[in-house]
Amino acid sequence: MVKITVDGKVLEVDENNNLLEEVLSQGEDLPYFCWHPSMGSVGSCRQCAVIEYANDEDERGRLNMACMTSPREGGRYSIEKAGQFRAQAIESIMINHPHDCPVCEEGGECHLQDMTVMSGHTYRRYEGKKKTHTNQYLGPFINHEMNRCITCYRCVRYYNDYAGGTDFGPQASHDNTYFGRWQEGPLESEFSGNLAEVCPTGVFTDKPFGKQYVRKWDLQTAPSICTGCSVGCNTNPGERYGTLRRVVNRFNDEVNGYFLCDRGRFGTGYVNSDERITVSMTRASSDADPHLASPDEAMSQLHVMAVDAIGIGSPRASMEANFALRDLVGKDNFYAGVSANDLAMGQQILDIYRNRPVNVASIKVIEGSDAVIVLGEDVTNTAARIALALRQSVKNLGKKMARDMKLPDWHDAAVRQLTMDRKSPLFILSPHATRLDDVAANVHISSAEESARIGFAIANAIDSSAPAVKGLSKEEKSLVDTMADALKNAQQPLVVCGTGSFSPALIDAAANIATALQDGDKKANLAMVVPEANSLGLALLMNGSDQSLDQAMSLVADGDAKSAVVLENDLYRRAPADAVDSFVNALDNLAVLDSTQTRTGEAANLVIAAGTFAESSGTFINYEARAQHFYSVFKPKDSIRASVKWLSDQKLSEITAACASSITDCGGMANLTPGEDFNVAGMKVPRQQHRYSGRTAMRADINVHEPKQEQDEDGILSYSMEGVPATRDATVFNTAWSGGWNSNQSVFKFQSHTGGALKQASHGQCLIENNSKTKTWNEIEKDNAPEGDFAVFPLYHLFGSEELTARTPAIQEKATSAYIALNGDDAQKLGLQASDGVALEHNGSVPFIIRSSIKPGTVGVPVGLEGVNFRNLPDGIALEKASSWTAPEKWHAANIIASDRASSEGEA
Amino acid sequence: MATDKPLTKNIEEGRAPFNFKKYTAAGGYESVHKVVKMEPTDAVELVKNAGLGGRGGAGFNTGLKWSFVPPPDGGPRYLVINADEMEPGTFKDRLLIENDPHLLIEGMITTCFALQSNCGYIFLRGEYTDCEERLLKAIKEAYDNGMLGKNVAGKKGFDLDIYLHTSAGRYICGEETALLNALEGKRANPRAKPPFPQVSGLWGRPTVVNNVETICNIPGIVTHGVEWYQALGKGDYVGTRISGVSGRVNKPGCWEVPVGITFRELLEDYAGGMQDGYELKAFLPGGGSTDFLIPEHLDLPMDPGLVQKAGSRLGTSLIMVLDDKTCPVGCIRNLIKFFAHESCGWCTPCRDGLPWVEHILNNMEEGKGSLKDIEILDEMTRYMGPGNTFCALAPGAVEPLQSGLKYFMGEFEAHINHGCSYN
Amino acid sequence: MNNIIASTVVKARELTAEEIKEIEHEKTHYPYTQAVGLEALKIVQKYQGWVSDESLLAVAKYLEIAPDELEGVATFFNMIFRRPVGKHVILLCDSVACWMLGCDSLQGHITKNLGIEYGETTKDDMFTLLPVPCLGACDKSPVMMIGRETYTHLTAEKIDQAIAHYRDGTPVDQDLE
Ligand SMILES: Cc1cc2nc3c(=O)[nH]c(=O)nc-3n(C[C@H](O)[C@H](O)[C@H](O)COP(=O)(O)O)c2cc1C
Numbered sequence A: 001m002v003k004i005t006v007d008g009k010v011l012e013v014d015e016n017n018n019l020l021e022e023v024l025s026q027g028e029d030l031p032y033f034c035w036h037p038s039m040g041s042v043g044s045c046r047q048c049a050v051i052e053y054a055n056d057e058d059e060r061g062r063l064n065m066a067c068m069t070s071p072r073e074g075g076r077y078s079i080e081k082a083g084q085f086r087a088q089a090i091e092s093i094m095i096n097h098p099h100d101c102p103v104c105e106e107g108g109e110c111h112l113q114d115m116t117v118m119s120g121h122t123y124r125r126y127e128g129k130k131k132t133h134t135n136q137y138l139g140p141f142i143n144h145e146m147n148r149c150i151t152c153y154r155c156v157r158y159y160n161d162y163a164g165g166t167d168f169g170p171q172a173s174h175d176n177t178y179f180g181r182w183q184e185g186p187l188e189s190e191f192s193g194n195l196a197e198v199c200p201t202g203v204f205t206d207k208p209f210g211k212q213y214v215r216k217w218d219l220q221t222a223p224s225i226c227t228g229c230s231v232g233c234n235t236n237p238g239e240r241y242g243t244l245r246r247v248v249n250r251f252n253d254e255v256n257g258y259f260l261c262d263r264g265r266f267g268t269g270y271v272n273s274d275e276r277i278t279v280s281m282t283r284a285s286s287d288a289d290p291h292l293a294s295p296d297e298a299m300s301q302l303h304v305m306a307v308d309a310i311g312i313g314s315p316r317a318s319m320e321a322n323f324a325l326r327d328l329v330g331k332d333n334f335y336a337g338v339s340a341n342d343l344a345m346g347q348q349i350l351d352i353y354r355n356r357p358v359n360v361a362s363i364k365v366i367e368g369s370d371a372v373i374v375l376g377e378d379v380t381n382t383a384a385r386i387a388l389a390l391r392q393s394v395k396n397l398g399k400k401m402a403r404d405m406k407l408p409d410w411h412d413a414a415v416r417q418l419t420m421d422r423k424s425p426l427f428i429l430s431p432h433a434t435r436l437d438d439v440a441a442n443v444h445i446s447s448a449e450e451s452a453r454i455g456f457a458i459a460n461a462i463d464s465s466a467p468a469v470k471g472l473s474k475e476e477k478s479l480v481d482t483m484a485d486a487l488k489n490a491q492q493p494l495v496v497c498g499t500g501s502f503s504p505a506l507i508d509a510a511a512n513i514a515t516a517l518q519d520g521d522k523k524a525n526l527a528m529v530v531p532e533a534n535s536l537g538l539a540l541l542m543n544g545s546d547q548s549l550d551q552a553m554s555l556v557a558d559g560d561a562k563s564a565v566v567l568e569n570d571l572y573r574r575a576p577a578d579a580v581d582s583f584v585n586a587l588d589n590l591a592v593l594d595s596t597q598t599r600t601g602e603a604a605n606l607v608i609a610a611g612t613f614a615e616s617s618g619t620f621i622n623y624e625a626r627a628q629h630f631y632s633v634f635k636p637k638d639s640i641r642a643s644v645k646w647l648s649d650q651k652l653s654e655i656t657a658a659c660a661s662s663i664t665d666c667g668g669m670a671n672l673t674p675g676e677d678f679n680v681a682g683m684k685v686p687r688q689q690h691r692y693s694g695r696t697a698m699r700a701d702i703n704v705h706e707p708k709q710e711q712d713e714d715g716i717l718s719y720s721m722e723g724v725p726a727t728r729d730a731t732v733f734n735t736a737w738s739g740g741w742n743s744n745q746s747v748f749k750f751q752s753h754t755g756g757a758l759k760q761a762s763h764g765q766c767l768i769e770n771n772s773k774t775k776t777w778n779e780i781e782k783d784n785a786p787e788g789d790f791a792v793f794p795l796y797h798l799f800g801s802e803e804l805t806a807r808t809p810a811i812q813e814k815a816t817s818a819y820i821a822l823n824g825d826d827a828q829k830l831g832l833q834a835s836d837g838v839a840l841e842h843n844g845s846v847p848f849i850i851r852s853s854i855k856p857g858t859v860g861v862p863v864g865l866e867g868v869n870f871r872n873l874p875d876g877i878a879l880e881k882a883s884s885w886t887a888p889e890k891w892h893a894a895n896i897i898a899s900d901r902a903s904s905e906g907e908a
Numbered sequence B: 001m002a003t004d005k006p007l008t009k010n011i012e013e014g015r016a017p018f019n020f021k022k023y024t025a026a027g028g029y030e031s032v033h034k035v036v037k038m039e040p041t042d043a044v045e046l047v048k049n050a051g052l053g054g055r056g057g058a059g060f061n062t063g064l065k066w067s068f069v070p071p072p073d074g075g076p077r078y079l080v081i082n083a084d085e086m087e088p089g090t091f092k093d094r095l096l097i098e099n100d101p102h103l104l105i106e107g108m109i110t111t112c113f114a115l116q117s118n119c120g121y122i123f124l125r126g127e128y129t130d131c132e133e134r135l136l137k138a139i140k141e142a143y144d145n146g147m148l149g150k151n152v153a154g155k156k157g158f159d160l161d162i163y164l165h166t167s168a169g170r171y172i173c174g175e176e177t178a179l180l181n182a183l184e185g186k187r188a189n190p191r192a193k194p195p196f197p198q199v200s201g202l203w204g205r206p207t208v209v210n211n212v213e214t215i216c217n218i219p220g221i222v223t224h225g226v227e228w229y230q231a232l233g234k235g236d237y238v239g240t241r242i243s244g245v246s247g248r249v250n251k252p253g254c255w256e257v258p259v260g261i262t263f264r265e266l267l268e269d270y271a272g273g274m275q276d277g278y279e280l281k282a283f284l285p286g287g288g289s290t291d292f293l294i295p296e297h298l299d300l301p302m303d304p305g306l307v308q309k310a311g312s313r314l315g316t317s318l319i320m321v322l323d324d325k326t327c328p329v330g331c332i333r334n335l336i337k338f339f340a341h342e343s344c345g346w347c348t349p350c351r352d353g354l355p356w357v358e359h360i361l362n363n364m365e366e367g368k369g370s371l372k373d374i375e376i377l378d379e380m381t382r383y384m385g386p387g388n389t390f391c392a393l394a395p396g397a398v399e400p401l402q403s404g405l406k407y408f409m410g411e412f413e414a415h416i417n418h419g420c421s422y423n
Numbered sequence C: 001m002n003n004i005i006a007s008t009v010v011k012a013r014e015l016t017a018e019e020i021k022e023i024e025h026e027k028t029h030y031p032y033t034q035a036v037g038l039e040a041l042k043i044v045q046k047y048q049g050w051v052s053d054e055s056l057l058a059v060a061k062y063l064e065i066a067p068d069e070l071e072g073v074a075t076f077f078n079m080i081f082r083r084p085v086g087k088h089v090i091l092l093c094d095s096v097a098c099w100m101l102g103c104d105s106l107q108g109h110i111t112k113n114l115g116i117e118y119g120e121t122t123k124d125d126m127f128t129l130l131p132v133p134c135l136g137a138c139d140k141s142p143v144m145m146i147g148r149e150t151y152t153h154l155t156a157e158k159i160d161q162a163i164a165h166y167r168d169g170t171p172v173d174q175d176l177e
């Protein structure tokens, strides 16, 4: 720390950071454009100018960019004295700007507007014509309006340098510089949506939001958790007129930081979908005609049925909803709504987190890792935010090189220049090429079983007390040694694995590597990806019980249960279709609570209209066993209720508390919210902004009486404008907004240090504390080699594999229907032509693509895509050319990595 | 007796450049044989003591610049020759390369030995097609005669490759860090300094960027020594440099002159004075990015310090003459148009400020200006001043304008209402 | 390039054997292929006259550089033509020394004779006229280049002669160059 003076004020600041970051951290206002806390400085926009004085006598000083300045002990600076320069900079930046704020989606939350006001530029002196540009079509997510560009280069610095995108860039030069793709077309990065938040003006905006646009202040917002995968990114969704309009990032320094993936940002359109179940329906038997059930009727039928029913929980429902169902049917009658293998893997992971000498890695920790091995988990498609974090981890070598040269690591361009293509090691073992291969030191294509063997061998190479692996080839041995050495020599090694390969052996292998890396107090980091938002929560909730969906099905098959209540779960995604068919047919009563219609729901005789995440509150447990609370964003119509409201008449906080006290390791759930009695001066925290407009007129076309504000019985937020905005406690940080800072950049005002934790913390609570120092090992279990000609491995799609987001129109534009992927030689052997289909056992016929990375004798089958049920397939299958076949309309080869294309054969 | 024109001794108008044989016969490549018997650090020290200032415009002591290169660490280190020469009014590097390419190559070899570098690049302006052909030929001859490749000049372990890179037309590539980006195949935006190229330059490795003329001085200095070199200058000044004149003079051109002669000597003795019917109104002393000087400055020695005191920069020391029949406002407009177009677009003041200035000057030419515009112009010169922009392009660009406002305010005012009255 | 999904509608052209040979030669000069990008574009332009989308993509694929990155470089430099140009490109220096010696009226002369303004190409695709920043021959102003040839001390007559030469091979006076 050093002491500096800024306009006479003495500040103590960190000399390792740049002056801009430090000055902002002290609460000062200093405008900037090109700088971003997670992307460092390049000094191009010249907006953060300050005067730096050489010594006490110096009266003129010299102009410097704060973002490019290392504060020095005793340094004297002035923000005020550079004010005229900053005003000039804004004035010239604005000469070509269209001043179209009234029709611009950014208006009202525009960093450019804020900075213009802050810099004091009000009167336009430039009288020439403005430059105009042609815009590009950039796909379903992002809108392009180049005329608003101020050439701050943030978009490329984010999209290319930070997120690793390659299909975007700056073009031309001087005042004609253009940012876009070389040919128009959909942006390929899975993280393109962050452009809308990174761009300080309205060049890149949220396209689906633009189609149902309202101003920031007209949105009702609440802190939420993304349900797209098990990472649990923090979000602030916004609603108006009963429809969910958009999702923006909610800063959490340990989890998502500033960025979301596109599934999370753009995947919530299903909340407004026509497929929503808006009323409960009932029928006497499964072949009778359904009729509408009033909420009261539905409620009483459900509770009557539940008396002797089994309950089937869900990894996509909250802890509270699952717990309430468990309570309703009785603990012994509660089954996790996932297969025995899935449940076992969840519990296996919990066991590792609890007992192995490892740290569970948050996204922040992943970003800080300096050697990583990824075992069989295609994180870009199963837990995308982790992939973005891994892309940052490979940059740590460069930062270290910079530090060794006394170059500050915020000096972004210089650090990149120094580093060139050197990277911290990232090793990937996978049955196919992945989107992270471009930053990987080594990609080894191998089946889950082979990867597990190699994983076990790596553990053994690091710590010889780990079980050894016999029969490795010479190449495998040298690969093992390379990886073992790199991991062993790292300061912060990380192992990433998960359930994506459906391989318990792989998970064991990952645990062994992480265990082997433990050395005294130095523990390795481990991240285990699980499939859904609350998968790990569900595993916790089972509390050691092995009551899986398989068990529920055999119970019913044996005639030991006649009724079932299914919570937010489409069983056809969990088990083979014929097994589910027998299950539902054998039941007398089937109640399904869900927000959208599913095949399971179609078989039910009571379908109950459940709220989505946006209309519910509760707790999700992410892949790290981090419990995070989400608040309902808006109150649905009375016929729709949060599942937990249907299942229980207890207050949410009571259910949370009961869950916390009765389930092992869940104690931390009790402290996630400030408590129901939280208020400031007797008032709750408003979900609506003080500037929320038109409240009295919003419904005037229906009724001139202003309706009573909806009440929220559950918590500390109110569905109204009244109240005291959440500045005191960041766990209810439902919008980033501060005086003079109307854009999301204002988040620094809520952080204890710019770019760092929120002042009152909103980390959630990691439930599993692990102080173990005992190394225990898993033994290698040999899987039986799959029968059939082709060993099947799963393929995941960020857009399409997840059930709910796949019902969102913008996601559907990016998604594809089912297909299989195989090696070119195999295709040839099967006599396949590009336009042929392949008959897939139990699944009908699908198109195919050739991916050169795939090994002969293996076939990739997508999980969760329309037109295929992965659960129908055994581990090994036969394939044959389909007779008389035409490709389905929604089929297109999505997400094929260029390097993975053997030829144009098989492309549709 | 050593020559007193080390840069141009082999140059004769109308004669093809010396080939390797002739060049060697004329004493060429001696510095290489000499330097390989020295300690590299001593060679750096020698050049430092000679007091040679960089000829690319900034005039920084060349040996001192070299001494910032960290000791070898086993990795590559580079010498890069700046032959981009796009500064309006500058045509000296062309003269040297076109007429004596071996001199540059000799200088590079000697320099690389001093820098302990095994690789040199020549970043040549693409439009200099003759230079390209002649350099390629000379490089090949050097390889064929053991002056490049393995064990240069028989010195065991001294391996050196020299590559020619031709650019594709952008003034900003002359800025040394933008040049490095261009050489790496990137957009030629400049880089922030520090880190300086000597520490992290081409591909993140230690790199020295020097101007063509600077390096052409090295053979002489190493061969004949510091004292000889220092005696070349006039009075206390050291060495020779290429200076020249363009505009309405009788004999436009450029010549090797002793450092320290006055502008008048250059203009009258070398360039033959103004053409009949034209009066000297002002002159840019060292390229389009320097401030105007006026006839009263003619007796100043061409010395960076003195020129700076007079309110300008010596720059490339090729002077451009503004005569009394040429419109100073139009002249400035032409320069600004060039700089606005050549701005790389990286930083705000230059990218958006220069086009604004151009717009105002265009209006003035047509008599559509206002007094307020003059205020804005004046403000803009400070807005884009040194330190305010990312690199030195914009501060250079506004130099003719700011001095123009000082010396020709009347003309600007006249333009406001009546437009340009020169034909 | 590894990371690209490659969803572009443009189809890459086949690079010719000569082009590939020259690109391969350039590759030996640099430790990273990225550095060859601009060189390769120049090579392609030498043979094709300009850099079409198909050519740009071909170079990108050949060098495994993202086409977006290559486009950023191609459009940055003045002398990479991303639109078709005539068989001969006339580069007329319009910087200060040539301006003082009348390049504007020479431009007027060319425009009148060939019917093209700066940035335009004659109907027969023979000539494109472009302004060029200072050609570094200010002592011989006004100056222009056609192809790789530089013409100094320009007058309207000299320009006419040069144009005639390129049009039908009429010899140019020695002192023109
Ligand atoms: C916009 C701009 C253009 C420049 N153009 C050239 C140039 O064409 N040739 C050159 O040698 N130096 C040029 N320079 C100066 C170089 O940045 C650098 O200082 C020089 O090459 C160093 O060589 P020296 O030490 O031998 O003088 C330019 C600088 C700027 C800011």
Ligand code: SF4
Binding pocket: B172, B189, B190, B342, B343, B344, B345, B346, B347, B348, B350, B351, B389, B390, B391, B392, B393, B394, B395
């Ligand atoms: S001053 Fe001009 S040329 Fe230099 S970095 Fe800024 S925009 Fe680019």
Ligand code: FES
Binding pocket: A020, A031, A032, A033, A034, A035, A041, A042, A043, A044, A045, A046, A047, A048, A049, A065, A066, A067, A068
């Ligand atoms: S924020 Fe410092 S120059 Fe842009």
